[in-house]
Amino acid sequence: MHRRTDSTAWTSAMALALCLASTPGCGGDGGGAPTEPEKDAVLELPGEIAAPDRPVTSVEAVEDETEALADSLIEFAEVLRKRRFDEAKEWFSPELVAHAAVGHSEASRTALPLGVERIKYDVEASAGVGRDGFMDSLRSLLGEWRSVDSMLWKVKGASFQRGRSRWGRLDLKIHITGVDASGGMVSVHGRGDARVTRTRGRFLLDQLLLHKWEVERRSAPIFTEVAASTGLAHTWARFGTDANNSFHWNGAAAGDVDGDGDWDLFVPSDDQNFLYIAQPDGTWSDEADERGVGSPDRGTGAVFFDCDNDGDQDLMVGHTGWPLAGGKMGGERCRIFLNDGAGQFTDAPGGPGLQEPFVAYTLTVFDFDGDGWLDVHVCGYGRVDVEHNNSWTEATNGSPNGLLRNLGTDAEGRFLGFENVAAAAGIEDVRWSYAAASADVDLDGDADLYVANDYGSNRLWINQGDGTFVDGSEDQGVVDKGSGMGASFGDLTGDGSLDLYVSNMSSTAGSRILGRLKEDIDAETHALLKKLAAGNSIFTRDGDAFARVPGEQGGIGASWAWSPALFDVDLDGDLDVFCTNGFVTGELAFDT
Amino acid sequence: MVASSCSSAPESGKFAREEVGNDGFLARHNGQIFAEGRSFSGNERDKLFLNDGAGSFLDLSDLSGADSPNDGRAVIAFDADDDGDVDLFVHETQRERHAMYRNDLGTAPGFVKIKLRATTGNAEAIGAQVEVVAGDRKVSQVLSRGAGFISCQAPELIFGLGGAPAATVTVRWPGGAVEAFGEVTLGARVLLVEGASEAEAYGAAPRPLPDPKPRGLLVSVGDRIAPFEVLDAAGAPVLIDPAATGERVALNLWASYCAPCVAELPLLEEWDAGEDMRVIAVSVDAPSDRTRALELLSQRAPALGVHLAGDPRPGVRSIQDVVDLARLPLPTTLMLSPDGTVEEILRGPVEPR
Numbered sequence: 001m002h003r004r005t006d007s008t009a010w011t012s013a014m015a016l017a018l019c020l021a022s023t024p025g026c027g028g029d030g031g032g033a034p035t036e037p038e039k040d041a042v043l044e045l046p047g048e049i050a051a052p053d054r055p056v057t058s059v060e061a062v063e064d065e066t067e068a069l070a071d072s073l074i075e076f077a078e079v080l081r082k083r084r085f086d087e088a089k090e091w092f093s094p095e096l097v098a099h100a101a102v103g104h105s106e107a108s109r110t111a112l113p114l115g116v117e118r119i120k121y122d123v124e125a126s127a128g129v130g131r132d133g134f135m136d137s138l139r140s141l142l143g144e145w146r147s148v149d150s151m152l153w154k155v156k157g158a159s160f161q162r163g164r165s166r167w168g169r170l171d172l173k174i175h176i177t178g179v180d181a182s183g184g185m186v187s188v189h190g191r192g193d194a195r196v197t198r199t200r201g202r203f204l205l206d207q208l209l210l211h212k213w214e215v216e217r218r219s220a221p222i223f224t225e226v227a228a229s230t231g232l233a234h235t236w237a238r239f240g241t242d243a244n245n246s247f248h249w250n251g252a253a254a255g256d257v258d259g260d261g262d263w264d265l266f267v268p269s270d271d272q273n274f275l276y277i278a279q280p281d282g283t284w285s286d287e288a289d290e291r292g293v294g295s296p297d298r299g300t301g302a303v304f305f306d307c308d309n310d311g312d313q314d315l316m317v318g319h320t321g322w323p324l325a326g327g328k329m330g331g332e333r334c335r336i337f338l339n340d341g342a343g344q345f346t347d348a349p350g351g352p353g354l355q356e357p358f359v360a361y362t363l364t365v366f367d368f369d370g371d372g373w374l375d376v377h378v379c380g381y382g383r384v385d386v387e388h389n390n391s392w393t394e395a396t397n398g399s400p401n402g403l404l405r406n407l408g409t410d411a412e413g414r415f416l417g418f419e420n421v422a423a424a425a426g427i428e429d430v431r432w433s434y435a436a437a438s439a440d441v442d443l444d445g446d447a448d449l450y451v452a453n454d455y456g457s458n459r460l461w462i463n464q465g466d467g468t469f470v471d472g473s474e475d476q477g478v479v480d481k482g483s484g485m486g487a488s489f490g491d492l493t494g495d496g497s498l499d500l501y502v503s504n505m506s507s508t509a510g511s512r513i514l515g516r517l518k519e520d521i522d523a524e525t526h527a528l529l530k531k532l533a534a535g536n537s538i539f540t541r542d543g544d545a546f547a548r549v550p551g552e553q554g555g556i557g558a559s560w561a562w563s564p565a566l567f568d569v570d571l572d573g574d575l576d577v578f579c580t581n582g583f584v585t586g587e588l589a590f591d592t
Numbered sequence: 593m594v595a596s597s598c599s600s601a602p603e604s605g606k607f608a609r610e611e612v613g614n615d616g617f618l619a620r621h622n623g624q625i626f627a628e629g630r631s632f633s634g635n636e637r638d639k640l641f642l643n644d645g646a647g648s649f650l651d652l653s654d655l656s657g658a659d660s661p662n663d664g665r666a667v668i669a670f671d672a673d674d675d676g677d678v679d680l681f682v683h684e685t686q687r688e689r690h691a692m693y694r695n696d697l698g699t700a701p702g703f704v705k706i707k708l709r710a711t712t713g714n715a716e717a718i719g720a721q722v723e724v725v726a727g728d729r730k731v732s733q734v735l736s737r738g739a740g741f742i743s744c745q746a747p748e749l750i751f752g753l754g755g756a757p758a759a760t761v762t763v764r765w766p767g768g769a770v771e772a773f774g775e776v777t778l779g780a781r782v783l784l785v786e787g788a789s790e791a792e793a794y795g796a797a798p799r800p801l802p803d804p805k806p807r808g809l810l811v812s813v814g815d816r817i818a819p820f821e822v823l824d825a826a827g828a829p830v831l832i833d834p835a836a837t838g839e840r841v842a843l844n845l846w847a848s849y850c851a852p853c854v855a856e857l858p859l860l861e862e863w864d865a866g867e868d869m870r871v872i873a874v875s876v877d878a879p880s881d882r883t884r885a886l887e888l889l890s891q892r893a894p895a896l897g898v899h900l901a902g903d904p905r906p907g908v909r910s911i912q913d914v915v916d917l918a919r920l921p922l923p924t925t926l927m928l929s930p931d932g933t934v935e936e937i938l939r940g941p942v943e944p945r
Contacts, residue, residue, distance in 0.1 A: 082849040113642060114697070116655060147921065150635060150654075150661065177654040187654030221657025222640070223680065223693035228805040228916065232681075235912045236688035238903045239663075240626020244688065251742025252666035252683040261797050263670055263746050265681060269688050271906065282673060282801045301742035306716055318742070364738035367714040367766060374714050376738075437739035438719060445768025447719045486741035491732035493647040496723050498734055503741070505633075540647060555649030559636035563741035565669040566733075567678045569640065571701040571752030573729030577641040577649065578680060580664030580741070584626055585634030585686050 043097045045128035049169050049193045049207050052161035066158045069170065069196060072203045073153040081151035083142060089135050091205060093197065097128045098208035100137035101190075114570060116218045123213040134208075141176075145186070148178040158196075167197045172208070180217070187216045222569065231283040236271050239584050244270055247384050248300055248320050249361070249562075255304030255313040257291075258343030268299030268317055277343070292345035293317075293337050301363040305374050307406060308415040312339040316376060318360030322383060322399070329357045334378065338415060351407055351417020359383055359399035362486075366438040366447040368425070369405065369467050376418065377449055378402035379433035389432060393481060393528065395455035398432035426468050431456050435563075439489040439498050441476070442544075448472075452484030452502055477546045480504070480537050481528060490566030490575045492555075497541035503561035503579055506535040536561055536579065629879050638664045638682065645729065658693045662686040662918060670746040674798045676703040676779065678750055689918075694801045702726075702753035702778040706761065707794075708735055711786040713766035721764040722749055722784075727756035753778055761791065806937055808920030810913060816933045817843070817926070820909045822874055823902035825886060832899065835932035837870045842942070843926040844873040845915055848885040852941045853923040854892060859944060861893035874899040876917050 056062050076091040092098075104121035112118055129137065142148055152175040160168035174190035192210035196203050227233040237243035253266045262278035266288075275293050276284035288294040299317040307314045319332035334354055337345035349355075364377040380399035382389065389395035403425050404418035422428035431453035441448040446463040453459065457479045461469035473479045483505035492499040536556035539546035549555075555577055562580040569576045625632065637659035641649035653659045662684040672679040672692065680693040704724065708717035716737075723732045733749045753759055761773040765786050773784050773791045782791035805812055819833035834841045844860055846853035857873070864871035873896050875885040882900055889898060901917060904910035915924070927936040 185655040218655040223658040227692040229802040253744030254746035303738045303744040435741045439734045553648040555641040560633040567669040568752035573754030574643040582636035582663045583633035586631040
């Protein structure tokens with residue numbers, strides 16, 4: 001066993017002094033004076049943490065207790081992330097026996113791609129420490145980091161003893177990320193069992209047995225965030241305040257609107273639109289108002305494409321609108337802005353298709369009828385403010401999807417706009433559609449379409465070549481029932497054929513509950529629920545259909561995931577995956 | 593389905609339990625939990641998965657520098673600076689942030705950049721599938737405009753060569769015609785026109801993205817700080833004009849949970865009481881921590897004015913036009929000249945002057 005020999009000398013006072021001297025932003029108790037720890041003795045750890053012999057059996061009661069515990073650990077993790085060590089101590093019993101956060105012998109050191117090093121520690125061979133020793137080990141691990149960016153202590157499973165004096169055994173996952181003293185990116189992954197006691201309404205951990213403790217490190221980040229120096233920085237009201245409280249989401253589009261060869265960006269927002277024009281000096285300047293796309297705001301998906309075949313990039317912006325009595329429309333209709341070739345836009349009527357209301361999210365450009373005029377598929381979601389999905393697994397009360405067929409230009413070259421032919425094409429689906437992606441999946445020369453639906457199964461619309469589509473999702477193995485949020489095609493296996501990446505929602509609580517429900521529900525339902533909690537999906541093209549890539553191959557472990565992007569981050573010849581993630585993170589400030 | 597994924601909820605799991613059930617969680621809790629600064633499926637950071645070439649992935653999110661917790665929605669992966677690697681633009685929901693991630697891995701393994709023009713179908717060749725073979729690696733991409741989630745990609749495909757000196761390129765055009773364009777060498781930028789059979793090179797137009805501003809700051813040395821709004825002790829908005837004092841100003845950003853910040857409050861108070869400098873100390877505490885911040889301020893530096901970072905209001909410059917609260921190291925102190933120009937940026941505790 002290897003452990004620090006000077007642990008008794010490592011006092012809170014020293015840790016705090018180090019923190020003050022070397023670590024901007026390093027926390028500690030805001031006003032409290034450091035205290036002398038008790039002598040840090042080596043303690044015997046139990047071989048395992050006993051499971052309750054009279055466990056609470058009601059799933060609901062267990063989940064209530066687990067959730068209260070999980071909430072308590074969220075609060076603890078935030079205190080620890082801010083490095084208020086003296087305060088964090090209050091979550092541990094004075095009788096704590098635990099594996100420390102540092103001082104274990106190395107089991108292996110692995111060189112991973114891109115200069116990443118992974119060290120696995122033989123934590124199970126280490127002796128235990130008491131509460132002060134444990135807190136010292138956390139100080140030792142984190143005290144000198146430049147920033148602690150993320151601190152998660154998640155309850156992956158728990159069982160509780162019945163009776164008044166309640167205690168429980170939990171499966172705990174620890175995940176810490178940040179920037180260490182030398183500027184390296186660090187990530188700590190721990191897993192273990194813990195015993196928790198509820199005393200006077202408060203949870204106290206009194207035993208912690210780690211069986212996994214790994215650290216990954218890279219000397220520098222892969223990406224540098226440069227929004228502020230490039231003119232793209234924007235911040236607006238905190239989510240949940242009056243100015244920013246709608247549950248509809250604003251997208252982004254890239255294109256060369258002024259024909260100068262670099263990439264401009266259109267970013268619709270709830271407060272204003274942005275048209276960021278790329279400048280030669282590497283910055284962008286917002287010219288939305290000057291160039292005619294400043295309003296209306298609150299757009300969702302947006303796409304650049306040449307709708308009138310005049311050689312420049314026009315802009316379609318999705319909005320959420322809905323039918324009212326008397327043929328009127330609530331909300332906002334989708335817009336098409338025509339480019340004059342120099343990057344000045346005019347809000348055009350857009351034909352009958354753009355007079356219809358859609359609760360539009362992702363817009364997907366494709367030429368579904370092969371006539372050389374680009375058409376647009378509109379994902380119709382639902383109005384979350386007034387209606388609710390009528391099922392969690394196969395909701396059918398969403399807003400209809402649209403297929404905006406491009407009508408081309410008249411004899412004078414005037415753009416005629418679009419007509420909605422979704423019904424005739426057989427794809428006026430009323431699932432809660434969030435996202436779509438198009439490719440010629442069956443290689444027959446026409447454009448097919450995959451649509452990811454929330455609260456249900458997804459659709460792979462196979463183009464019949466005659467202006468209609470049939471659903472091939474079952475045959476092709478890409479139903480992917482769940483909460484579909486995003487979809488992209490790309491060759492992830494390096495065989496030349498296009499695979500499919502689908503982002504979904506998943507949750508720790510969902511998996512935890514499922515673990516307990518296993519005996520109470522039938523296998524089919526359990527498998528479905530398990531799928532709903534599993535994460536993203538990768539479907540690899542395998543002959544004439546797709547096959548789901550097993551979860552063990554990775555690449556799917558997101559939580560509430562949104563947009564996937566498939567690209568080669570390290571130029572090594574294969575496509576990697578980036579995926580936006582998370583619903584609403586409510587903290588005002590992060591003390592990075 | 594997300595039954596309980598709140599992340600920084602400080603008090604109870606009440607809302608999370610109520611959410612289980614199809615009764616309009618979002619609408620009912622809108623303006624409640626989020627207004628309080630609480631999370632729902634929060635602190636779930638954006639993900640980066642590295643492909644091993646055979647379809648297995650390594651999760652590098654934590655080390656990516658692009659794992660923002662600010663609830664990303666749209667993402668565009670494109671070569672923003674024309675240096676040959678792929679950068680990321682992310683539109684985030686929390687505070688409507690725009691994030692631009694410059695890829696700093698370098699282009700040593702080599703790349704080719706491809707634009708397309710069709711002559712038989714849609715001229716932009718949307719839906720075309722391009723296959724590139726470089727050494728023992730093969731990979732295909734499709735030209736998409738509108739995929740992922742509410743994201744429109746740039747009409748340019750970037751292929752890594754993995755160290756190979758050249759690659760062979762084949763296009764499956766919309767309509768199904770397959771055309772070989774032969775070999776393209778490392779670093780090439782080419783336009784592939786349907787029917788031409790030969791790649792047409794075009795020149796690079798690099799526009800390096802400037803290095804980031806000092807972490808957490810939206811201003812640099814030399815920038816003048818225009819008037820901005822904060823909250824007073826009662827939560828009422830107050831406009832602060834650093835130039836109004838006609839004196840040098842120390843603009844200090846602090847938080848109750850930051851020990852060095854709290855420790856230096858008396859020194860800042862001393863500066864403020866001096867003859868040649870005014871101190872504007874702004875607490876960036878979350879609403880839930882503001883009471884603690886006020887207590888600490890009254891204990892440690894009762895003579896300092898109370899300034900709290902609040903939520904920005906439409907059309908009004910706020911402290912968040914000066915600093916990015918999500919990335920700001922604490923304490924940070926901006927030393928301003930009498931006309932409000934940033935002269936010096938102090939990171940960490942200030943020294944006695």
